Amino acid sequence: MLNLLFQSNTITIFEFSPVQILQFKRNLTFKRQNMVEDFDISPHNPPLKAIAGLIHDVKRGKLEGSYNITVKTLDILKKIISVCDWKSAEELMKLIRTQGKILASALPQEVVTANITRRIIKLIREEYDLLQAKVHQITDDSQASLHKLVTQTSDNDISRDYSKPQEGLREALLDHLQEIETEMETCSENVSAQAEEHIHTSEVILTLGHSRSVENFLKRAVKKRENLTIIIAECAPACRGHHLAANLATGSAEIVVIPDSTIFAMMSRVNKVIIGTHSVLANGGLRAACGAYTVALAAKHYSVPVIVLAPMYKLSPVHMCNVEQDAFNLVECAEGVIPYNSLAAKFAKVYSPIFDYVPPELVTLFISNMGGHAPSYVYRLLSELYHPEDYEL
Amino acid sequence: MxxxxxxxxxxxxxxxxxxxxxxxxxxxxxxxxxxxxxxxxxxxxxxxxxxxxxxxxxxxxxxxxxxxxxxxxxxxxxxxxxxxxxxxxxxxxxxxxxxxxxxxxxxxxxxxxxxxxxxxxxxxxxxxxxxxxxxxxxxxxxxxxxxxxxxxxxxxxxxxxxxxxxxxxxxxxxxxxxxxxxxxxxxxxxxxxxxxxxxxxxxxxxxxxxxxxxxxxxxxxxxxxxxxxxxxxxxxxxxxxxxxxxxxxxxxxxxxxxxxxxxxxxxVSNWLTYQIVSNDVINRWSYPLVPDMGICCLRQQFLFLRNNIYKHESATLSKLMSKENIVLDSGSSVDTGSKLSSVVIGRNCKIGKNCNLDHVYMYDDVVIEDNCSLEYCLIGSGAKISSNSHVLEGVVIAPKTVIAPNSNITTPSETDPIAKRFSISTQKTNDTEELDDEEDEEWEVGGFLKMRSVPFSFEDSEYNSSTEDELSSHGSPVPDDTNIFLSEVIDSLTRGYNEKSNPDFLILEINSSRYAYNMSLSEVNFYVTKAILSLPKVKESSANIVQNLHHVLGHLGPVISNYIKYKDAMIDCLKGVEDCCNQEEDFKAKVAQIVHYLYDKDYVAEDAILEWYENLSDESEWMKTHLKKLIDWLMASSEEESEEE
CATH class of the missing domain: 3.90.550.10 (Spore Coat Polysaccharide Biosynthesis Protein SpsA; Chain A)
Incomplete structure (x- = not known):
């Protein structure tokens, strides 16, 4: 038993070799000089400059797409961990939580920012527990046992005390953040790698609007399979479907762009519906581009399977009770629907929502970077991804 | 660098x-x-x-x-x-x-x-x-x-x-x-x-x-x-x-x-555009500059509800009769039974029961008591409208005004086609109605548009106005530029006549004015004739108008003959005479003499006179009787001429 413990210790020590620590420290001093202003925590000005800059970029439309926003948020949170002055895990968690809250209140529609914040907080908890466990084993080796080590880390009932300073936490966290970053980089590839499993030769695929994951997925399918027909609903008023059609047109597949009104008419000849989503809710429902509900209902009517591409960072532990609640939807410029100089514009109330809620029973399968999951399995994935205490930021 | x-x-x-x-x-x-x-x-x-x-x-x-x-x-x-x-x-x-x-x-x-x-x-x-x-x-x-x-x-x-x-x-x-x-x-x-x-x-x-x-x-x-x-x-x-x-x-x-x-x-240039732009913002034409997106703050604190209602997290909106297009800021509350339509409510406002608000724009800390009815108005911060009051179209209430119960406040000139605006500004008085009368005069500012329901029915007038235009092109108020042109020509001619300056220089002057104000040639003919008839020397005495005209044209003759060369120009010239006679009572009796004099001196030809006579407008109908003799004589002489030939 002792031998085994010793081994595990050596392994962990190996993980933080002196060279690595030196590198970290060098990086840290370099970064500190550069970004001391951007990450200056002052009590009167809660949003860090970097966070405010991120919000500003998203609001101005400079930063688009949930992938890019997630990567950028992760980058900023990583810098907070490495550059900011914090002493204990509790302090760090509080810091990240406040910044995450600011992001969530400024960009309530971009739930991916909150998701990545939750993930990092969970990571802090885990790393702290792990290091604590290790420290206790070393100081108190007579009572330590593998059994205890296992039970300690998986025990969620006792609310832990995170206020103790913990050496090596910063380095451990940065190391694990690297893993998340790699996961982000490869997730689109991992999703599209599953294309062959779902799309076969001479199939008719219907999609809606323009999603980055769907584009990669279909591109892969077009390469691997022959005689595909891809029907793209244009998704008015932004008509982002046109972009997708233009991007796919280089392949050998037949591309058909249809207006949203003909979705139902086309559905009878479709083999599979493949759509992207803005985020996945806790019950397995979707917050997807406007028109997705139409597609899902039509698919239900003709019993066409609906496959949703949702990388793990889009899974969010929120439920939807009411369409009006918590800024679930976003209503865009009225002029997308009717021109400003028309007489009707003066009398009509014009809504141009950009999201649809699709209930979980209309979704057949989620494809994430970890594989395919049924909507009913989403709750399980959520509990793996986030700590239950962080569901509410 | x-x-x-x-x-x-x-x-x-x-x-x-x-x-x-x-x-x-x-x-x-x-x-x-x-x-x-x-x-x-x-x-x-x-x-x-x-x-x-x-x-x-x-x-x-x-x-x-x-x-x-x-x-x-x-x-x-x-x-x-x-x-x-x-x-x-x-x-x-x-x-x-x-x-x-x-x-x-x-x-x-x-x-x-x-x-x-x-x-x-x-x-x-x-x-x-x-x-x-x-x-x-x-x-x-x-x-x-x-x-x-x-x-x-x-x-x-x-x-x-x-x-x-x-x-x-x-x-x-x-x-x-x-x-x-x-x-x-x-x-x-x-x-x-x-x-x-x-x-x-x-x-x-x-x-x-x-x-x-x-x-x-x-x-x-x-x-x-x-x-x-x-x-x-x-x-x-x-x-x-x-x-x-x-x-x-x-x-x-x-x-x-x-x-x-x-x-x-x-x-936003006046209260009317303030109202229009407010509505456009609420109706999301200015997206993303809309209240729920947080116009200048990072956080989004407004909830966007159905019927374009923007409610701050801390505001309370009770069950209302009907509600649409509302912005409700922090700490404000609206009581039951009210009807709200296109209303902006500032911070910490209180609106009582059974109020009827339509196009009302409130600043902070406004209190509106029960059973009030407000339309198209703006209420400054801290103002209080007591119960059972009516505030109607276009009223702007100054900050900290208190309106007594059962008052009825309107803008004074409802029949005035040019919308006028007034407001009441009283500092914390309980009896405003008395003060209203005094302040009306002081605050009345004409020419600025007030808030009102924007009229949208305008299909009927388009064609009418254009036909009217053709009928009475000279009866309508003269546009600015032409007025200035006319007065400049009169000035040049008066000076030219008094100083006996070279007519060529006068022509040059008139031509430069013509280009400055973009006058067409027929307009120049028309206005030069008018200007000559409007010279002080000509107007001096109505009795011997022809004699005066003779004096003036003795010197300014080259000017007029420079412009009035062809038949069209002559008709323009006669129209000028017609217009002058229509405006000046003194000239009315003398119209035949003036035309006859112009004919005598060969400024106008007889066929031009005849054509002009045929096309006299309704307004100048009376002229026909005056001119009858002259025309008859002209007809007779022309017949004679043709017979002689």
């Missing part, structure tokens, strides 16, 4: 307080830029839109209330609002500045501007992507060094007049502005007089009459020197007019851009 970087900074100039008198009494002690629209100061809308367009440096030119604006900006910067990110804002200003021209001359003197810049008014609400227009402007500037300005317009619905609408002519090939006229608010223009050159010189000309001018322009540095060189340019309209007329001399041009779909821009 630093200097090099500075060259690339994109700059903008925001002008404030160009029309503070239009917003009495709310803007008596504060800047119009700080007027709140949907509970956000207009200045924030302007700065936010500039920030979104990638502007890096803004100069806010404060004419009045500079300290207020400075305070507001530094407060916002401390709060860390969105426009303070990546954008520096400087407040500059001068006491002596009266108008836009002065401001731009001052900016030029301070040499703050380093390149092409955006010129906008602080009261403009827009979500336009100005960086695109700035790029287009720079592209044009590469091949046209004389580009002074690109003006940006938004197509709006026709038939609503707020004073911001313009009628323009532009050549579609190169987007140059050729003609610009602001459409008047109070009546329909009978006609637009456009120089023929516009159509002769350009192969494609587009006329736009449905444009609103949001006062956004992309300007070249050249603009500042033009303003400095021409001291008479006061506002942008002066500048545009001056530039179009003297295009060749100044060698500079104005270009036009239209805002595409989903890009909104309107200016």
């Amino acid at each position: 630093e200097q090099f970087q500075k060259k690339d900074v994109v700059q903008a100039v925001l002008l404030t307080d160009l029309r503070p008198e239009a917003f009495k009494p709310i803007c008596d002690n504060s800047s119009t830029a700080l007027l709140t629209l949907a509970n956000v100061p207009l200045l924030d809308y302007a700065l936010e839109s500039l920030n979104r367009s990638g502007i890096e440096e803004v100069f806010v030119y404060a004419r009045l209330h500079m300290n207020d604006i400075k305070e507001h900006i530094s407060k916002r910067q401390k709060q860390g609002c969105t426009w303070s990110i990546n954008m520096s804002v400087k407040v500059i200003g001068a006491e002596g500045c009266r108008c836009l021209g002065d401001a731009l001359r001052d900016i030029d003197a301070k040499s703050l501007i380093r390149g092409h810049f955006v010129l906008m008014e602080a009261e403009t609400v827009t979500n336009a992507n100005l960086s695109y227009f700035l790029e287009e402007h720079k592209k044009t500037a590469k091949y046209d060094k004389g580009i002074a300005m690109t003006v940006i317009y938004k197509e709006v619905i026709t038939g609503v007049r707020t004073g911001d609408e313009v009628m323009i002519a532009m050549s579609t090939d190169n987007k140059r502005l050729q003609y610009h006229q602001r459409i008047k608010t109070n009546f329909r223009e009978q006609s637009f007089a456009m120089p023929l050159d516009i159509f002769l010189q350009n192969s494609n000309v587009a006329l736009h009459h449905n444009l609103a001018d949001p006062q956004i322009a992309i300007c070249s540095p050249l603009l500042l020197t033009l303003f400095s060189d021409n001291f008479d340019f006061e506002n942008r309209d002066d500048f545009v007019r001056g530039l179009i007329i003297n295009e060749e001399v100044l060698n500079s041009r104005i270009y036009v851009e239209m805002l595409p779909r989903e890009q909104y821009a309107r200016r």
Whole structure:
């Protein structure tokens, strides 16, 4: 038993070799000089400059797409961990939580920012527990046992005390953040790698609007399979479907762009519906581009399977009770629907929502970077991804 | 290195307080830029839109209330609002500045501007992507060094007049502005007089009459020197007019851009436009500058509910009879049974039971008690409307006013076609009705549009007005330019006659006036005749009018014969006589004598007289009896002539 413990210790020590620590420290001093202003925590000005800059970029439309926003948020949170002055895990968690809250209140529609914040907080908890466990084993080796080590880390009932300073936490966290970053980089590839499993030769695929994951997925399918027909609903008023059609047109597949009104008419000849989503809710429902509900209902009517591409960072532990609640939807410029100089514009109330809620029973399968999951399995994935205490930021 | 970087900074100039008198009494002690629209100061809308367009440096030119604006900006910067990110804002200003021209001359003197810049008014609400227009402007500037300005317009619905609408002519090939006229608010223009050159010189000309001018322009540095060189340019309209007329001399041009779909821009220039822009913001035409998106703050604190209701997290909205288009800010509450439609409610307001509010705009801390009915009005901060009161169209209630129970407040001139506005301003009195009468006179400001229901039914009038136009082209009020032209011609002729100067010089003078005011030849004929008949010497005594005319024409004869050469010109000349006789009672009896004299002296030929006589308008029907004898005689003589032949 002792031998085994010793081994595990050596392994962990190996993980933080002196060279690595030196590198970290060098990086840290370099970064500190550069970004001391951007990450200056002052009590009167809660949003860090970097966070405010991120919000500003998203609001101005400079930063688009949930992938890019997630990567950028992760980058900023990583810098907070490495550059900011914090002493204990509790302090760090509080810091990240406040910044995450600011992001969530400024960009309530971009739930991916909150998701990545939750993930990092969970990571802090885990790393702290792990290091604590290790420290206790070393100081108190007579009572330590593998059994205890296992039970300690998986025990969620006792609310832990995170206020103790913990050496090596910063380095451990940065190391694990690297893993998340790699996961982000490869997730689109991992999703599209599953294309062959779902799309076969001479199939008719219907999609809606323009999603980055769907584009990669279909591109892969077009390469691997022959005689595909891809029907793209244009998704008015932004008509982002046109972009997708233009991007796919280089392949050998037949591309058909249809207006949203003909979705139902086309559905009878479709083999599979493949759509992207803005985020996945806790019950397995979707917050997807406007028109997705139409597609899902039509698919239900003709019993066409609906496959949703949702990388793990889009899974969010929120439920939807009411369409009006918590800024679930976003209503865009009225002029997308009717021109400003028309007489009707003066009398009509014009809504141009950009999201649809699709209930979980209309979704057949989620494809994430970890594989395919049924909507009913989403709750399980959520509990793996986030700590239950962080569901509410 | 630093200097090099500075060259690339994109700059903008925001002008404030160009029309503070239009917003009495709310803007008596504060800047119009700080007027709140949907509970956000207009200045924030302007700065936010500039920030979104990638502007890096803004100069806010404060004419009045500079300290207020400075305070507001530094407060916002401390709060860390969105426009303070990546954008520096400087407040500059001068006491002596009266108008836009002065401001731009001052900016030029301070040499703050380093390149092409955006010129906008602080009261403009827009979500336009100005960086695109700035790029287009720079592209044009590469091949046209004389580009002074690109003006940006938004197509709006026709038939609503707020004073911001313009009628323009532009050549579609190169987007140059050729003609610009602001459409008047109070009546329909009978006609637009456009120089023929516009159509002769350009192969494609587009006329736009449905444009609103949001006062956004992309300007070249050249603009500042033009303003400095021409001291008479006061506002942008002066500048545009001056530039179009003297295009060749100044060698500079104005270009036009239209805002595409989903890009909104309107200016708040009076209470009516305040109302229209408020509604547009609530109806999300100005997205993303809408309350629930957090117009200048990072956090989104408003919930967007069905029927365009924007409710702050901390506000309470009870079960209402009906509700639509509402902005409800923090700490405010609306009690049961009220009907609200297009209402903006500030912070900590209280609205009682069973109220009926329609197009009401409230500042902070307003209290409205039970059973009130308010329509189309604005209520200053801290005002209190006691129960059972009625406040009707167009009323603006000053801050801290208290309206007694059961009062009935309206604007005084409801029948007046030109909308007048008045407001009551009383400091904490309980009995306002008495005071109303005293203050009416003091506060009445004519000419500024009040809030009212915007009329949209306008199908009927279009054709009527144009037919009327043809029937009584000379009966309508004479447009400004022609009036000035007439008076200038009269001046020249009077001086020429008194000083006995060479008629050739007079012709030259009249010709130069003609080109200055863009008169057509037939108009010149008409007005020269009128001018001669209006000379003091001719008018001296009505009895021997012909004798006086003979005296005058003895000297000025060459002038008139220079213009009146052909039959058409003669008819114009006779029309001039007709118009004079219609206006001057004294001339009426003498019309036959005047015409006969002109015929005698060979100024007009007989067939011209006959044709003119045939086509006399209804108004001049009486003339026929006077002229009967003359015409008969002319007919007879012509018959004789033909017989002789």
